[in-house]
Amino acid sequence: MNIKPALALLIALSLPLAAAHTAVTDLQPAAGSVVKAPSSVTLRFSESVNLRYSIFKVYPLPAGQSGQRAAAELTRRVIALRGDEAARADRYRPRTGQSQGVTVPLKPGLKPGQYVVMWRLMSADGHPVTGQSVFGVR
Amino acid sequence: MKRTLSLLLALLPAAAAHEVVSYGTVSAEFHTDAGEGLRTGDDTLVGYRLTVAGKVIAPEACRCQLLLYPGKPSARVMPHVIELSPGFDDPQAAEGWVKVEAPGTYTLVLAGKPAHPGAFDPFRIEHVLNTKENTP
Amino acid sequence: MQKTAFSAKTLFLTSALALLAGLGLSSVSAQPADLSESRRAELGRELFYAPLLSSDGAVSCASCHQQVRAFTDGRRLSLGAFGREGVRNAPSLVNVAARTRLFWHGGSPSLELQALGPLSDPNEHDFRPEQTVQALRDDPYFVRRFREVFGAEPSLITLTQALAAFERTIVSYNSPFDRYSAGDASAMTESAVRGMDIFYGKAECFHCHVGRHFSDNRSHNNAFLLFNPDIGVAQLTDAEEDVGKFITPTLRNVALTAPYMHAGQVPTLEAVIDHYSEGGQPNPNADPLIRPLDLSEAEQADLLAFLHALTDETVATNPAWGPPPPRMETP
Numbered sequence: 178m179n180i181k182p183a184l185a186l187l188i189a190l191s192l193p194l195a196a197a198h199t200a201v202t203d204l205q206p207a208a209g210s211v212v213k214a215p216s217s218v219t220l221r222f223s224e225s226v227n228l229r230y231s232i233f234k235v236y237p238l239p240a241g242q243s244g245q246r247a248a249a250e251l252t253r254r255v256i257a258l259r260g261d262e263a264a265r266a267d268r269y270r271p272r273t274g275q276s277q278g279v280t281v282p283l284k285p286g287l288k289p290g291q292y293v294v295m296w297r298l299m300s301a302d303g304h305p306v307t308g309q310s311v312f313g314v315r
Numbered sequence: 316m317k318r319t320l321s322l323l324l325a326l327l328p329a330a331a332a333h334e335v336v337s338y339g340t341v342s343a344e345f346h347t348d349a350g351e352g353l354r355t356g357d358d359t360l361v362g363y364r365l366t367v368a369g370k371v372i373a374p375e376a377c378r379c380q381l382l383l384y385p386g387k388p389s390a391r392v393m394p395h396v397i398e399l400s401p402g403f404d405d406p407q408a409a410e411g412w413v414k415v416e417a418p419g420t421y422t423l424v425l426a427g428k429p430a431h432p433g434a435f436d437p438f439r440i441e442h443v444l445n446t447k448e449n450t451p
Numbered sequence: 452m453q454k455t456a457f458s459a460k461t462l463f464l465t466s467a468l469a470l471l472a473g474l475g476l477s478s479v480s481a482q483p484a485d486l487s488e489s490r491r492a493e494l495g496r497e498l499f500y501a502p503l504l505s506s507d508g509a510v511s512c513a514s515c516h517q518q519v520r521a522f523t524d525g526r527r528l529s530l531g532a533f534g535r536e537g538v539r540n541a542p543s544l545v546n547v548a549a550r551t552r553l554f555w556h557g558g559s560p561s562l563e564l565q566a567l568g569p570l571s572d573p574n575e576h577d578f579r580p581e582q583t584v585q586a587l588r589d590d591p592y593f594v595r596r597f598r599e600v601f602g603a604e605p606s607l608i609t610l611t612q613a614l615a616a617f618e619r620t621i622v623s624y625n626s627p628f629d630r631y632s633a634g635d636a637s638a639m640t641e642s643a644v645r646g647m648d649i650f651y652g653k654a655e656c657f658h659c660h661v662g663r664h665f666s667d668n669r670s671h672n673n674a675f676l677l678f679n680p681d682i683g684v685a686q687l688t689d690a691e692e693d694v695g696k697f698i699t700p701t702l703r704n705v706a707l708t709a710p711y712m713h714a715g716q717v718p719t720l721e722a723v724i725d726h727y728s729e730g731g732q733p734n735p736n737a738d739p740l741i742r743p744l745d746l747s748e749a750e751q752a753d754l755l756a757f758l759h760a761l762t763d764e765t766v767a768t769n770p771a772w773g774p775p776p777p778r779m780e781t782p
Contacts, residue, residue, distance in 0.1 A: 245348070246358035246412050253403050297404075305404045308348070380733055382677075390694035390736040393678035426733030432745035439733055 198300040199224050204310050211313035214287040218267070218294050221278045228272040230299040232256055233281045235267035238291035238311065245311075252295040252309040266292055287314045338438040340368045343425050345442045346408075352447035355418050361444075362402055362410030363425055367435045374401055374409040376434060379427040383413050388422050388441065418446040487600075488616055494600045495617025497775045498593075498610065503586050504570060506577040507532040512614065513774070515541040515575070519767045521704035522621065527715030532577035538681060540715035542700055543708050545766050548619040550701075552668050555713045556684045557698040562615035567607070580607050592778050621772050624663075626703065627760040639760045645750075646757025654727065654744050654754060665702035665761065672696045674731025674741040675712060683713065695736050706762040720758055724751050 203221035206212045218235055236251060255261060269281045281294070295309040334351065335344045347353065348360040363381070365372050382394035395413055402408030415421060423442040429435050498504065502511040515529040516522040522544035529541045539555050547553070551560055559565035569575040570583055578586070587593045587605035597605040600613065628647075630638035639647070650656045661667045670684040672695040685693040697713045711717040717726065728751060730743035746754065766772075 244357045245354065245360070246414075249348070249358075249360060307404050382733065388735040389691065390672065390678070390734055391682065391691070396677070424733060428730050428743045432743070437730060437742050 198302070198304055198306045199226055199298045200306070201296065201298075201308060201310075204294065206312040208310040208312065211315050214285075214314050215283060216285070217283055218281040219278065220281070220294070220296065222276075222298065224301060225275045225277045226298045226300075228274055228276055228279065231279075232295075232297040233267070233269050233279060234261075234265055234295050235269075235281060235283060236264065236293045236295065237266055237288075238293050240290070243291065248293045248295075248309045248311045251293055252307060256295055256297050256307060289314050334442060336440045336442050338440045339436050341427070341435055341438040341440070342366045342369075343440050343442070345423065345425075346410075347444065349447055351444075353413070353415050353421060353444050355415055355446045355448075358412045358414045360410055361397060361413050361423065362408050364402075364405065364408040365427070371407050372434075373407055374399070376430050377427040378430055379409065379425060381409070381411060382424040382426070383415070384422045384424065385415070385417070386420060386422065388424055394424065415446065418448070420445050488619075490600045491613045491616035492620045493617075493775075494596050495613035495615065496620075496772070497596065497778075498613055499617050500774045501593075503590060504576055504578060504583055505532050506582070510576050512569070515569075516544050518769075518772055519707075521545050521707035521762075521766050522772075523708045525709065527710050529575070531572065531575040535574045535577070537572070537574040539713050540710065543704060544618055544621050545623050545704050545763075546664055546701065547621065549664050550666070550668065552698050555697045556686050557668075557670060558687050562618050563608075563611040566611040566614045583607065583610065621766075623703065623763040623766045625765060626763040628757075629763070631760070640756055642753045642756035643760040644757075646753035646755065646760075649746070649750055649754045650757050653750070654746065655740065656727075656754075658740055659699045659738075660702050666699040668698065670696035670698050671738045672734055672736040673712075673727075674734050674737035675716070675726055677732040677734055679734070681714060692736060695734060702758060702761050704762045704766055706759045707764075707767060720755055721751070724754055724758075 200223040201220055202223050203219075205219045206215055220233070234256065236255060238248060238251065242251075255264075265284075266287055267281050267283050272279075291311055291313050293309050293311055296307070298306045298308075300306055335342050337343075343363045343365055345351075346362045346364075353359045353361075361381070361383075365374075365377055365379075379399065381397040381399055382388075383397060384392055384394045388394070397411035397413050399409045399411045402410050421444045423444055425440045425442070426438070428437045499512040499516075502509050502514075504511065510532050514531075515524045515526075517524050524541045527540065529537045531537055542555065547562065553559040553562065553565040554568065559568065567580070570578055571580060576583075584605055584607055587597070587610065593605055597603065597609060601609045603609065627638045627643065631644075650660075659667050659669070659671055670693065672679075672683075676695070679695040682694045684696040684698075685691070687693075705711075705720065709719060711720070711723050717723050724746070727741070728744045728746040731737055731741040
């Protein structure tokens with residue numbers, strides 16, 4: 178196989194990758210799952226992220242609320258808040274360094290209900306990527 | 316070199332994740348928060364970013380309407396008019412929520428006119444979306 | 452008399468029956484051609500203003516086609532028998548003889564055939580054809596008048612022939628625009644002349660509002676609505692591309708015929724101009740000519756002045772088209 182032309186084509190096709198945003202590729206507990214109170218949440222990313230400029234939080238979804246929109250609206254309201262440790266379900270403390278995954282420890286004994294895992298990542302192209310996922314605790 | 320090729324092959328889908336649709340000199344890069352499809356029975360965040368002749372333009376530079384039709388656009392059907400706001404992460408993008416109940420194919424229609432006359436030609440861009448099963 | 456929302460099936464059935472009966476084949480002319488046509492028009496004028504041709508005895512053609520408003524009624528949607536509201540706006544009858552696609556959906560080729568629509572529409576005259584004929588035959592005055600004009604008792608055919616004959620007499624080509632076109636440079640204001648340039652130039656209104664009657668007699672979707680529950684021409688054709696299309700109305704006397712559009716949804720000419728200047732809604736069937744015109748305020752004012760110059764104020768007062776003289780009963 179003559180690799181060079183194929184490589185050149187792929188490099189050309191992959192150029193937008195530099196501008197593509199980082200994505201969360203795996204989550205535990207999985208989105209939409211209902212689990213016994215977990216001790217942590219783990220996230221994997223499509224590329225290495227700078228943890229210094231990234232935010233990870235877990236919040237309980239207020240009773241009576243459900244769905245992606247409610248979770249997204251909560252995320253957008255609180256993701257940049259400081260001093261909100263009491264309201265959060267996680268015990269994550271800011272870190273430094275590059276990583277393609279992160280583990281977010283949770284407070285012990287989460288009550289049954291819906292929880293929103295929320296993140297704000299800094300993409301390689303400098304654009305922030307905010308997202309969220311919901312899991313349930315039984 | 317083979318390792319480089321393998322790595323690029325693995326990363327290629329990520330590069331092509333957002334679909335770009337053009338009308339004349341206007342291009343729209345569409346995005347949804349449900350793997351480029353639509354959830355059923357729950358809200359999906361749908362957004363776009365506009366470029367004119369290759370340059371990104373701010374949402375306020377376009378008097379845009381984002382519509383969602385079940386199936387193909389038809390004058391017999393009232394589309395869902397998606398209420399737009401500036402992108403949360405990207406102020407150059409616009410986004411809004413939409414909720415569909417039935418699985419199947421839907422068509423996003425982005426219709427726009429320039430806020431300032433002559434900035435670009437009025438356009439109408441269509442983008443087909445399918446519902447995704449088990450998308451949280 | 453033309454705003455009826457006849458179902459396609461009913462209209463085609465009526466068309467077929469009427470054609471079989473020899474209706475709808477008359478050529479359209481702008482003036483009574485001969486003495487007998489003139490006498491038919493006189494009778495038609497009496498019938499036009501006669502409320503006995505309705506189920507509640509209160510609705511005449513003139514209820515919705517009022518002379519003071521260039522034979523429209525000033526309402527968004529017209530009121531028929533027992534105050535029932537129709538679904539479309541009453542169009543003007545001025546120069547209606549020149550039109551070959553009547554009703555907003557263009558479903559009638561002749562005035563005679565067209566007249567059957569509102570007479571039987573439940574939201575208009577609300578009279579079955581046999582009731583209409585019976586009402587005339589029960590009225591000694593009209594029995595006499597039909598005998599004088601047609602040599603026979605009232606019938607559906609002669610009724611529509613008389614009404615159509617009267618409508619053909621409602622002719623006006625005496626607007627400031629007409630006088631200007633005939634060489635009187637002072638007939639239009641400077642603003643109206645500038646507006647005429649915009650009409651035939653930057654705004655390109657003339658593509659649809661073309662010719663002496665300012666209508667191409669064709670159907671278009673003017674993108675006023677993103678979605679229109681009234682499917683318009685598709686009512687007859689069932690074609691996807693015809694959904695929301697309506698026949699281009701004339702612009703003559705438009706200053707007298709507010710509100711505008713098929714459902715009277717636009718209250719003023721200023722709002723009409725604003726709509727076209729903005730470029731309309733992204734309706735899938737929107738006419739490709741609809742695009743932002745970006746008219747300045749001054750240009751919009753000039754265009755408005757030109758539209759006013761298409762109005763012949765005398766249509767509102769010409770006694771020839773007003774209510775007929777009191778009945779001359781046979782002693």
